[in-house]
Amino acid sequence: MIEIEGVGHRYGEHRVLRDVDLRLTEDRVGVIGSNGSGKSTFARLLNGLLIPTEGRVGVDGLDTRRRGKEVRRRVGFVFQDPDIQIVMPTVAEDLAFGLKGRGLGREEIRARVTEVLEEYGLSEFRDHPAHLLSGGQKQLLAIAAVLVTGPRYVVFDEPTTLLDLRNKRRIGKLVRELDQKVVVVSHDLDLLAEFDRVIVFDRGRVAADGPAEESIAAYVAMHPPL
Amino acid sequence: MLSLHREGRSPVHAVPAGVKLLVLFAAGTALFFVRSVAVLGGALAGVALCYALARVPWRVVARQVLTVVPFAVALSAVQWLVTGWEAAVLVGLRMLVLVMLANLVTLTTRTSAMVAAIEAVLRPLAPLGVRPERVGLLVAMTIRFIPVIKEQADQVRAAQRARGVERSTAFLAPLLVKTLRLADGLGEALDARGVDGAAARPGKTPRSGKDRPL
Numbered sequence: 001m002i003e004i005e006g007v008g009h010r011y012g013e014h015r016v017l018r019d020v021d022l023r024l025t026e027d028r029v030g031v032i033g034s035n036g037s038g039k040s041t042f043a044r045l046l047n048g049l050l051i052p053t054e055g056r057v058g059v060d061g062l063d064t065r066r067r068g069k070e071v072r073r074r075v076g077f078v079f080q081d082p083d084i085q086i087v088m089p090t091v092a093e094d095l096a097f098g099l100k101g102r103g104l105g106r107e108e109i110r111a112r113v114t115e116v117l118e119e120y121g122l123s124e125f126r127d128h129p130a131h132l133l134s135g136g137q138k139q140l141l142a143i144a145a146v147l148v149t150g151p152r153y154v155v156f157d158e159p160t161t162l163l164d165l166r167n168k169r170r171i172g173k174l175v176r177e178l179d180q181k182v183v184v185v186s187h188d189l190d191l192l193a194e195f196d197r198v199i200v201f202d203r204g205r206v207a208a209d210g211p212a213e214e215s216i217a218a219y220v221a222m223h224p225p226l
Numbered sequence: 227m228l229s230l231h232r233e234g235r236s237p238v239h240a241v242p243a244g245v246k247l248l249v250l251f252a253a254g255t256a257l258f259f260v261r262s263v264a265v266l267g268g269a270l271a272g273v274a275l276c277y278a279l280a281r282v283p284w285r286v287v288a289r290q291v292l293t294v295v296p297f298a299v300a301l302s303a304v305q306w307l308v309t310g311w312e313a314a315v316l317v318g319l320r321m322l323v324l325v326m327l328a329n330l331v332t333l334t335t336r337t338s339a340m341v342a343a344i345e346a347v348l349r350p351l352a353p354l355g356v357r358p359e360r361v362g363l364l365v366a367m368t369i370r371f372i373p374v375i376k377e378q379a380d381q382v383r384a385a386q387r388a389r390g391v392e393r394s395t396a397f398l399a400p401l402l403v404k405t406l407r408l409a410d411g412l413g414e415a416l417d418a419r420g421v422d423g424a425a426a427r428p429g430k431t432p433r434s435g436k437d438r439p440l
Contacts (some may be wrong), residue, residue, distance in 0.1 A: 023281045049417055067419075084411035087363075087419070089337045089370045090231075096338070127233055129337070131373040149420070202288040 006055035030192030033201030047075035136167030
């Protein structure tokens with residue numbers, strides 16, 4: 001479970017989140033909100049990439065402030081732009097990167113990488129330079145590179161924003177079918193439509209929180225057509 | 227190394243990365259002491275033989291030769307003007323042999339093997355504070371991000387052309403901003419992937435441009 005207690009966050013004088021109290025227990029949680037509403041900051045608080053300036057965030061009882069490294073092992077993070085997330089030159093090397101840091105042996109890493117390449121249909125790209133992959137393949141690799149390390153939770157920050165329709169659907173299906181608990185920050189309302197819970201952020205506060213249908217309706221009502 | 231590696235099972239591919247780097251280093255040093263055109267010609271023939279052994283397609287070899295020849299010719303031309311034709315031939319041949327040899331190492335060695343070899347070489351320096359895995363990561367990331375930055379440069383150029391600016395020094399400013407943003411995001415991604423550098427701290431400035439106060 002991820003607990004957010006009395007969380008507020010400032011960048012200098014600029015306050016981006018205030019009075020956020022949430023317990024995330026559902027398998028599929030969506031987060032929506034306008035640009036600048038604080039949702040990306042919220043996402044970064046969940047795995048300790050950011051520490052709140054007020055309140056606390058806990059993951060399975062681990063405080064992100066004191067146990068950040070352990071929290072990041074439990075909570076994987078997928079960025080909007082896979083180009084910043086893929087740090088190694090080839091597909092297999094990038095998948096192996098996260099495993100190397102966990103002290104696994106060479107053979108174990110090789111076996112796990114092969115398994116994940118097959119699982120995500122990337123086998124034919126094993127030694128392919130990452131920069132030559134398509135946008136969809138890059139996002140798939142970024143997700144696979146997070147999942148290969150076996151996190152319990154995965155936070156996605158706008159995973160489909162840069163993708164075409166076909167890849168949006170592909171990644172959306174993958175996100176929905178993951179075994180892990182997921183939190184997805186997105187503007188893609190179709191992606192979140194079947195989620196267990198959707199939280200709406202507005203100017204740094206939780207403006208709506210509930211089943212996907214209700215929250216999305218509330219969000220749409222907050223933004224009438226121009 | 228920038229996406230040049232080609233899979234293969236040739237004897238050249240089978241040579242360990244550390245040995246290849248050592249040979250490259252030794253050849254690079256030795257070539258500067260060679261004063262004979264015949265010996266350099268022999269070295270070039272030797273490199274060509276290694277390419278054949280590695281079964282590198284001739285089209286790839288030709289592309290590489292064509293890339294290096296203009297530089298070798300330009301350098302030789304300067305040498306010819308300053309010291310004479312013999313020195314010019316020596317310099318041109320030396321450059322050709324070295325670059326072709328370095329490319330052969332790149333073509334036949336995986337980045338991961340290269341990085342592992344660099345880490346192994348640096349390991350004895352660990353007690354002095356050198357962190358071999360960090361140096362290895364730095365090398366790998368350099369290889370990974372050169373094409374990304376080139377792509378960003380192309381985007382900036384295309385955006386300027388779309389606005390009617392064909393050539394401008396103003397090209398550098400947006401590229402620098404984009405590159406710094408990339409570095410920012412990359413730092414965050416490394417944290418997220420378990421390479422803990424600076425630990426997260428309260429109120430830490432966001433590394434991505436998103437949600438950054440205006």
